[in-house]
Amino acid sequence: MEAVAALRQGSGHAPAWVKERRELAAQRFAEVGFPTTKQEDWRFTNVAPIAETKFAAAQGAFAASASLVAAVNVPGALRLVILNGQFAAGLSDLSAMPRGIRVAGIRDGARDGAVGLEEHLAAVFNIDAHPFAALNTANLDDGVAVFVTDGAVIETPIHIVVVTGGDGTVVAAHPRVLVVAGANSQARVAQTFIGAAGDEYFNNAVAEVVVGEGAVVDYYTDQRESERAYHVANIQAHVGAKGVFASHVFSTGARIQRHDVGIALKGEGADCTMNGVYLADGDRLVDTHTSLDHAMPHCTSHELYKGILAGKAKAVFNGRIIVRIDAQKTDAKQTNRALLLSDDATINSNPQLEIFADDVKCTHGAAVGQLDDEAMFYLQARGLTRIEARDMLLHAFAGEVLEGLRIPALREQIETNFFTALSRDVELKA
Amino acid sequence: MLEVQNLKVRVEDREILKGINLTVAKGEVHAIMGPNGSGKSTLARALSGHPGYDVTEGQVLYNGQDLLDMDPDERARAGVFMAFQYPVEIPGVNNAYFLKAALNAKRKHNGLDELDAMDFMKLVKEKLKVLHVDDSMLQRSVNEGFSGGEKKRNEIFHMAVLEPALAVLDETDSGLDIDALRVVADGVNAMRSPERSFIVVTHYQRLLNYIVPDFVHVLSEGRIVRSGGRELALELEEKGYAGQGAR
Numbered sequence: 148m149e150a151v152a153a154l155r156q157g158s159g160h161a162p163a164w165v166k167e168r169r170e171l172a173a174q175r176f177a178e179v180g181f182p183t184t185k186q187e188d189w190r191f192t193n194v195a196p197i198a199e200t201k202f203a204a205a206q207g208a209f210a211a212s213a214s215l216v217a218a219v220n221v222p223g224a225l226r227l228v229i230l231n232g233q234f235a236a237g238l239s240d241l242s243a244m245p246r247g248i249r250v251a252g253i254r255d256g257a258r259d260g261a262v263g264l265e266e267h268l269a270a271v272f273n274i275d276a277h278p279f280a281a282l283n284t285a286n287l288d289d290g291v292a293v294f295v296t297d298g299a300v301i302e303t304p305i306h307i308v309v310v311t312g313g314d315g316t317v318v319a320a321h322p323r324v325l326v327v328a329g330a331n332s333q334a335r336v337a338q339t340f341i342g343a344a345g346d347e348y349f350n351n352a353v354a355e356v357v358v359g360e361g362a363v364v365d366y367y368t369d370q371r372e373s374e375r376a377y378h379v380a381n382i383q384a385h386v387g388a389k390g391v392f393a394s395h396v397f398s399t400g401a402r403i404q405r406h407d408v409g410i411a412l413k414g415e416g417a418d419c420t421m422n423g424v425y426l427a428d429g430d431r432l433v434d435t436h437t438s439l440d441h442a443m444p445h446c447t448s449h450e451l452y453k454g455i456l457a458g459k460a461k462a463v464f465n466g467r468i469i470v471r472i473d474a475q476k477t478d479a480k481q482t483n484r485a486l487l488l489s490d491d492a493t494i495n496s497n498p499q500l501e502i503f504a505d506d507v508k509c510t511h512g513a514a515v516g517q518l519d520d521e522a523m524f525y526l527q528a529r530g531l532t533r534i535e536a537r538d539m540l541l542h543a544f545a546g547e548v549l550e551g552l553r554i555p556a557l558r559e560q561i562e563t564n565f566f567t568a569l570s571r572d573v574e575l576k577a
Numbered sequence: 578m579l580e581v582q583n584l585k586v587r588v589e590d591r592e593i594l595k596g597i598n599l600t601v602a603k604g605e606v607h608a609i610m611g612p613n614g615s616g617k618s619t620l621a622r623a624l625s626g627h628p629g630y631d632v633t634e635g636q637v638l639y640n641g642q643d644l645l646d647m648d649p650d651e652r653a654r655a656g657v658f659m660a661f662q663y664p665v666e667i668p669g670v671n672n673a674y675f676l677k678a679a680l681n682a683k684r685k686h687n688g689l690d691e692l693d694a695m696d697f698m699k700l701v702k703e704k705l706k707v708l709h710v711d712d713s714m715l716q717r718s719v720n721e722g723f724s725g726g727e728k729k730r731n732e733i734f735h736m737a738v739l740e741p742a743l744a745v746l747d748e749t750d751s752g753l754d755i756d757a758l759r760v761v762a763d764g765v766n767a768m769r770s771p772e773r774s775f776i777v778v779t780h781y782q783r784l785l786n787y788i789v790p791d792f793v794h795v796l797s798e799g800r801i802v803r804s805g806g807r808e809l810a811l812e813l814e815e816k817g818y819a820g821q822g823a824r
Contacts (some may be wrong), residue, residue, distance in 0.1 A: 526670075
């Protein structure tokens with residue numbers, strides 16, 4: 148319990164149901180503790196630096212918080228800011244609030260009995276499988292909840308900015324997001340993780356997404372934490388019958404990143420996309436674990452993860468697909484590709500298919516390679532420098548995932564960030 | 578314009594070019610002919626700076642500059658263009674976007690303003706018309722899924738936009754039907770000028786019916802064994818490469 152006690156924080160004035168869920172999660176975390184590399188799911192990702200650091204409970208605003216929020220402004224979007232784990236109304240911008248949605252800070256919402264919060268918060272997914280998610284729930288205190296009314300089509304992008312830091316104090320935050328999209332509703336939600344450059348902190352995020360019957364939800368994650376941050380995030384979605392859910396993850400930051408993205412297709416005819424592109428350089432570690440649960444028949448899933456690795460970076464990709472016995476006519480496709488720009492960069496890629504139904508189509512492919520020399524030469528022979536040619540090929544490589552971003556202003560912002568990050572590593576293999 | 582002196586080139590430890598001497602003056606069209614394996618394409622690739630081609634001896638002067646000392650992109654920006662024998666497919670890179678970047682790299686090198694998207698498209702549309710190239714080629718990924726003929730036409734289209742001072746065409750005629758061949762030849766002929774030189778590498782004399790060269794050189798086993806005027810190509814057509822010093 149010691150680690151939990153040290154990491155726990157938050158207010159004591161929560162309703163009983165919140166306290167109960169916290170307690171259960173705290174017990175669970177006390178039992179399992181921080182994972183070690185002896186566990187299959189953590190074989191390549193040593194979280195000792197997180198387990199061994201004494202983090203201070205995150206406080207409120209820090210010097211750069213407002214400017215960081217401004218730096219990722221998406222014009223026209225509804226902005227919800229989570230500052231060091233707490234909903235920050237002052238930094239948020241609700242002026243674009245469209246009809247058909249309700250938003251609430253989780254702490255206030257729980258206090259005020261916001262409809263749907265008790266039903267869904269910390270209820271969508273099974274915390275047992277995720278020690279860090281249990282840790283997040285053990286600290287359940289604040290964050291944002293978004294409810295989209297049945298049938299509402301929300302054109303306004305919903306942008307959740309998670310900003311974390313402590314002005315030199317090494318803090319831990321446990322931001323929480325809940326998105327519930329009612330039947331036949333449509334919404335696009337983006338989540339940006341950002342911190343001050345050079346800041347060390349631990350951000351342990353959880354997002355739960357409930358996609359109702361026939362609902363269409365896009366969920367974008369832009370992870371651009373400080374290069375010294377520890378970033379652990381868990382996105383779990385349940386998709387109802389004929390629902391469509393697409394997750395896109397773009398990551399360029401953090402010293403250690405661990406992303407778990409889990410999608411459960413809970414109703415017939417659901418469809419999901421699970422894409423991501425990451426850039427890792429220096430001695431950074433980027434670990435992605437995805438899990439797709441095909442529980443019902445006639446569902447489709449498309450998964451594409453791409454990595455660009457430079458320096459001594461390490462990447463881990465584990466893509467699990469479960470096709471349950473009732474999930475006939477499943478069509479699942481998983482692709483994982485990585486480009487290694489240096490001799491010292493490594494990736495461990497592991498598809499994990501567990502198929503119990505017999506009439507299904509499941510394909511997976513993994514490819515690890517270098518930049519195509521002939522393509523490089525072709526571009527150079529037309530006048531582009533080596534760096535320009537490389538960037539053009541990397542742009543093309545990442546473009547396949549970036550083009551899934553359906554909020555133009557956000558796409559531009561993410562592309563710019565991505566290619567700025569790329570220029571950090573100008574060393575090219577000869 | 579171009580002076581190749583005693584050029585020796587190795588590919589993977591095998592000497593392919595064994596001392597090439599070639600002088601190309603401004604405005605001239607030189608055809609390099611020869612049987613398979615004679616080193617024609619090696620000469621083209623060495624001139625463009627392909628990293629797989631090791632120059633072991635000799636030198637190449639381009640407008641007095643040491644060409645071999647320049648990176649492939651520097652050569653291109655200085656006005657050397659190679660039409661690839663096998664244009665590379667580059668998925669995800671838009672053909673127009675790439676060509677604009679290439680043109681602007683060159684313009685910047687020459688101290689000219691970079692063209693914006695509108696001016697670029699205006700220029701491109703003119704070139705497309707001359708070459709009978711379909712607009713749709715612009716918006717596709719570079720060479721991806723192009724037919725053999727489309728790839729070669731795209732090369733000529735790039736050449737037309739980049740307006741090189743020296744163009745090296747590496748077997749641009751191979752695999753083309755007669756209509757495509759005519760389009761390619763028309764594109765080249767439209768660009769002939771007293772200021773621009775061409776090196777046309779080809780296995781067949783057929784292309785030279787459409788692009789009439791000033792000089793023809795026959796390459797065999799890494800050496801130029803005969804040089805002459807256009808009539809040499811016709812002679813080769815009749816008699817073949819046997820007896821041209823090819824051992």
